[in-house]
Amino acid sequence: MTARIPTPFPAVLTDRFDRRIDYLRLSVTDRCDLRCSYCMPKGHHDFTPRAGWLTPDEIERVAAAFAALGVRRIRLTGGEPLTRPDIDEIAGRIGAVPGIDDLSLTTNATQLAKHADALHAAGVRRLNVSLDTLDPKRFRAITGTGTLAKVLRGLDTARGAGFSPIKINMVVLAGVNDHEIDAMTVFCGTRGFVLRLIEVMPMNGTAQPPARAGATPDLAAIRLRLQERFGLVDAMVPGGGPARYLRSPDGFYNIGFITPISQHFCETCNRVRVTADGRLVLCLGRENSMDLRALLRDGACQEELIDAIRDAIAKKPERHDFNVPQHRPLRFMAQTGG
Numbered sequence: 001m002t003a004r005i006p007t008p009f010p011a012v013l014t015d016r017f018d019r020r021i022d023y024l025r026l027s028v029t030d031r032c033d034l035r036c037s038y039c040m041p042k043g044h045h046d047f048t049p050r051a052g053w054l055t056p057d058e059i060e061r062v063a064a065a066f067a068a069l070g071v072r073r074i075r076l077t078g079g080e081p082l083t084r085p086d087i088d089e090i091a092g093r094i095g096a097v098p099g100i101d102d103l104s105l106t107t108n109a110t111q112l113a114k115h116a117d118a119l120h121a122a123g124v125r126r127l128n129v130s131l132d133t134l135d136p137k138r139f140r141a142i143t144g145t146g147t148l149a150k151v152l153r154g155l156d157t158a159r160g161a162g163f164s165p166i167k168i169n170m171v172v173l174a175g176v177n178d179h180e181i182d183a184m185t186v187f188c189g190t191r192g193f194v195l196r197l198i199e200v201m202p203m204n205g206t207a208q209p210p211a212r213a214g215a216t217p218d219l220a221a222i223r224l225r226l227q228e229r230f231g232l233v234d235a236m237v238p239g240g241g242p243a244r245y246l247r248s249p250d251g252f253y254n255i256g257f258i259t260p261i262s263q264h265f266c267e268t269c270n271r272v273r274v275t276a277d278g279r280l281v282l283c284l285g286r287e288n289s290m291d292l293r294a295l296l297r298d299g300a301c302q303e304e305l306i307d308a309i310r311d312a313i314a315k316k317p318e319r320h321d322f323n324v325p326q327h328r329p330l331r332f333m334a335q336t337g338g
């Protein structure tokens, strides 16, 4: 246990477009035990060496710096965060940072069964689990290598451990899994999960922009159809994210729509990302970033770290460029921290 890092002043972090930044997505690894077609380019091997990852001490310092700047919520992500051997320790360190009152995790759940209790004890409360299909063969086809049963076991264990809410992230792929949306709605409703339907973003070497390849079906039409079939109405679901939600009046079904392409939500963006190797990424769809690891390893004190983060946030771009046909970010999702 290291000495607690002080959070010297309560603050509110805003960018030059008056957006309040109160949410950090912190990637702990760019590695993964799956190879989802829309996330990692085929044959990718060029991972960050482990020595390049921020250590638990460095992660704690980064979390404390953001807390000092008014960030209250941190989500652990990756790559697959549960492939990092010290993930339970990292969660515990962040969970103990004064000012961080909402610690959450995004995972593919292949290893959730063995980590659920430790993560909950460390202070993680909210979980997002990626699950695009309920068919074992299709699951393997989309993820390249995965076993659906492990994910379902992980979800059961997480429910028992008391995580709430548990949200299921389903990336909707035309002609691949879009016919499973109704079955997924029922699956989530009966287990008390929130289903979120996500448009594919065109990242480097992965999915094509929808206008060119039809990778994402029309979520607006899907929304209307689900609304009628399940009797859904507009709803608010806690979490601070960009999803727009529908709910059945009895609360049984909860479905969110994340539409970065067809209806971008940049004007209300409240988040930044830190990659596993300590790069502060200001926008998922742009290249602007700053090297926090260099500062940490060059001996910067906590105040210098805080000042550098504040200065970087001032340069947060106004919006992403996903809809510009020639544009796609140089990073793919597992490198940035989705």
Ligand code: SAM
Pocket: 032, 038, 039, 077, 078, 079, 080, 081, 106, 107, 108, 128, 129, 130, 169, 171, 198, 199, 200, 201, 202, 203, 206, 207, 333, 334, 337, 338
């Ligand atoms: N491995 C964990 C998981 O899959 O939940 C965490 C990291 S993953 C990069 C985070 C989220 O990004 C997942 O829900 C995944 O579906 C989503 N994602 C990855 N690539 C995407 C893309 N090109 N477009 C939209 N969502 C994507």
Ligand code: SF4
Pocket: 032, 033, 034, 035, 036, 039, 040, 078, 079, 080, 108, 130, 333, 334
């Ligand atoms: Fe791995 Fe998550 Fe990317 Fe799938 S979406 S390859 S599980 S990081």
